[in-house]
Amino acid sequence: MLTVEKLKEWGADTGEAMARCLNNEGFYLMLVGKEMADPNFEKLDTAVRSGDLEAGFEAAHSLKGVLMNLALTPLSRSVVTITELLRNRQVPEGGFDALLEEIARRKKELNGLNQ
Amino acid sequence: MADTDARKRQVLIVEDEFVNREILKAILSPEYEVFCAETGTEALRILREQAGRLSQVLLDLNLPDMNGLEILRTIRSDLDLSRIPVIVLTSDTDSEVESLNSGAGDFIPKPYPRPEIILARVRRSIELNENRDLIRGTERDNLTGLYNREYFFRYAEQYDAYHPGEAEDAVVVDVSHFRMINERFGWVYGDRVLQRIGTALSAEVKDNGGIVCRREADTFQMYCPHRTDYEAMAERIAEAAGGDGKGRVRIRIGVYPEADRGIPMERRFDRAKSAADTIRSSFSENVAKYDKDLLEKEIFAARLMDDFHEAIEKHQFVVYFQPKVAIQEEPARVCGAEALVRWKHPELGMVSPGVFVPLFENNGLVRKLDNYVWREAAAQIRRWKDEFGRAVPVSINVSRVDMQDPELEETLRRLVEDNGLDFGDLHLEVTESAYTQDSEMIIRVVERLREQGFKIEMDDFGSGYSSLNMITQLPIDALKLDMMFIRNAFRENGNTGMLKVTLDISRYLNVPMIAEGVETEEQMLTMKELGCDIVQGYYFAKPMPAEEFSKYLK
CATH class of the missing domain: 3.40.50.2300 (Response regulator)
Known part of the structure; x- marks a missing residue:
């Protein structure tokens, strides 16, 4: 089961996020649970891999706002990076693969906290 | 919850x-x-x-x-x-x-x-x-969304402050006969017209700068950098105001161009309003400018109004009498007079009633002036009665404003009684236009006055718009033909056809016809031949002071 402690241990800035959620633990955890199922993760991955950087940017940009509001820092850090690259249509050395994998790995970690 | x-x-x-x-x-x-x-x-x-x-x-x-x-x-x-x-x-x-x-x-x-x-x-x-x-x-004004008058003046002051050295025009935009738009098409439509004017005015200042407001009712104000396209603007606004084309809206613009910044903002717009008012009843002019002439006229008008009360007290208003002559009698005989007022101003000299009467009509002073003339006239009838042993009936003007006075009958009755006159000695002239503008009320009052014994003359007959059908039902004792009939009939190529028609009407009504403005022998003889009973005009005599009139009678 997902808990605030687990999220904090994972690296989320739970203090900041809890304040935003009016210190309502249940509310915060509900939102995080909801975000785990955010279709934008899938969209980002598919769009970037198929070279549609614009669609990729839109998905990344949406994810960025939400992840930062929930202060899911380990995941938002790489989403912020990819958002800025995509905004400028800038392909990093070696392509987006490393970043996409990092995001997938962090997402998996997050999902794992729900066990 | x-x-x-x-x-x-x-x-x-x-x-x-x-x-x-x-x-x-x-x-x-x-x-x-x-x-x-x-x-x-x-x-x-x-x-x-x-x-x-x-x-x-x-x-x-x-x-x-x-x-x-x-x-x-x-x-x-x-x-x-x-x-x-x-x-x-x-x-x-x-x-x-x-x-x-x-x-x-x-x-x-x-x-x-x-x-x-x-x-x-x-x-x-x-x-x-x-x-x-x-x-x-x-x-803001709720209907048009424009500034209201008070805030407009403040913003206009600010406008000056932000535009130093620029020449600004104070402009007043009026809708001519707006009341009739409301009467004909209803308030809702009237409001729409005002809204459309508001929108059109906003558009006028959008590109060229300036501010606009609704001054009151159907009057708007605009303060803007000096421009010269007001004729075109009046057209544009009129067109926008007409909108769905129910009726033509006539727009009147008064401009105080390059307004003097030395005088208060409100005064600048009063000047523009004065200019707009000068073309109130004109159908050919849409734009009037405030200039030196108008300023002088206004100053003169203000002076006359200031001096009014003192003039009454000091008897500066002098009543003149113009003879009415019964021309069908042999020899022609003076059968009465019309009382006409003159102002002997101590500094301005003789001031024509054509100048001061319209002024006093606008602010109710006319009632006081009329009362004064009636008193003077009644007293004079008394003096003539004493001097000649017979009455010289005098007609006095009773305006529409006088008719609204609930004391009117009492005032006139007292005049007769105090001076020991007969009611028939005072003839009351009521204009045709008064009858048509407020028919029911006027007819009621006139009927009561006639019952008392006053003679009623319909003044300026033919210049108003009464229907023939209506005329037959009016309580009157004489028709007084508007002097334009004489002028038109005797000008070059004129003909006397219309005179005959009006005389037929007087015969049909069985009342005498009095023709004003008879100036030449030709006119007098023609009127006599046509059967006109009484004439008044320079041919016999100009209006004159009472003493001269006494000599004339002798």
Whole structure:
């Protein structure tokens, strides 16, 4: 089961996020649970891999706002990076693969906290 | 819940991301009634439904179906929505500037700051906007949305301050006979006409600069950099005002060009209004300018009005008498006189009644003047009775304003009694136009006066618009033909056909005809031949003071 402690241990800035959620633990955890199922993760991955950087940017940009509001820092850090690259249509050395994998790995970690 | 919500202000959150939306909703819900929209389309729908009640919109810029800036621009350009303040939600610093430029009042960054900060920003935005609404409510005219008169003057002063050295025109825009538009097409239509004029005037200052307001009722004001296209402007506004073409709207513009900044703002517009009033009854002129001549005229008028009371007290108004001559008798005989007022002003000399009577008609002084003339005339009839042993009936003018005086009958009765006259000695001249403008009331009063024994003469007959049918029913004892009939009949190529018609009418009504303005022998002889009973005019005598009239009688 997902808990605030687990999220904090994972690296989320739970203090900041809890304040935003009016210190309502249940509310915060509900939102995080909801975000785990955010279709934008899938969209980002598919769009970037198929070279549609614009669609990729839109998905990344949406994810960025939400992840930062929930202060899911380990995941938002790489989403912020990819958002800025995509905004400028800038392909990093070696392509987006490393970043996409990092995001997938962090997402998996997050999902794992729900066990 | 419903009770508390009813008292809460309404806030609309436009945000497609569930998490972001829910956080804002949780923060704002304790204080506001919160509506949420996930798409731009949904947002616009709620905006339209709740337009009058929404206090705040929180708007995300990245929506699935449209850009948030589009919604922002729609809100700003829609009359019903533009008063609602918008706070933009954004995680990009670039968008902040763009959204502020597009009319957002503030922005909230993502990630969101602490809830207290969000609440404080929303509260402040609503408060600022409500204060602005309050100011707008007091400074704007409800119907047209233009400034009202008071605020307009303040803003015009500011306009001066921001435009030093520039020449400004004070302009008054009037609708001619607006009352008739209301009468013919109803108030609702009249209001629409005023709204259309308001919109047209706003357009006039949009490109060329200046400010406009609704001065009152159907009068507008404009303060703008000096321009010369007022004729065209009058046309443009008239066309816009006519809108759906029910009836032509005539616009009258009074301009005080390059207004003197040394005189108070309100006076500058009074001058423009004076100019507009000079063409009140003209159908050919749309624009009048305030200039030196008008200023002098106004100063002269103001002086006459100031001097009025003293003139009454000091008997500066002198009553002249013009003989009425019965021409069918042999020899022709003076059968009466008309009392006419002159003003012997101690400094200005003789002032013509054509100058001062219209002035006094506008402000009620005319009633006082008429009363004065009646008293003088009645006293004179008494003196002639004593001097000649017979009455010389005198006609006096009774205006429409006098007719409204509830004391009228009593005043006239006392005049007769105090001077020991017969009621038939005083003839009362009532103009034809008075009969047609306020028929029922005038006819009632005239009937009562006739019952008392006064003789009633219809003055200026033929210059008004009474129908023949109506004339036959009016209580009158004589018709007094408007002098234009004589002038027209005897000018070059004129003919006397119309004179014959009017004389036929008098015969049909069985009342004598009195012709005014008979100046030549030819005119007199023709009138005699046509059967006119009585004439008045320079051919026999000019109006003259009482002493001269006495000599004339002898």
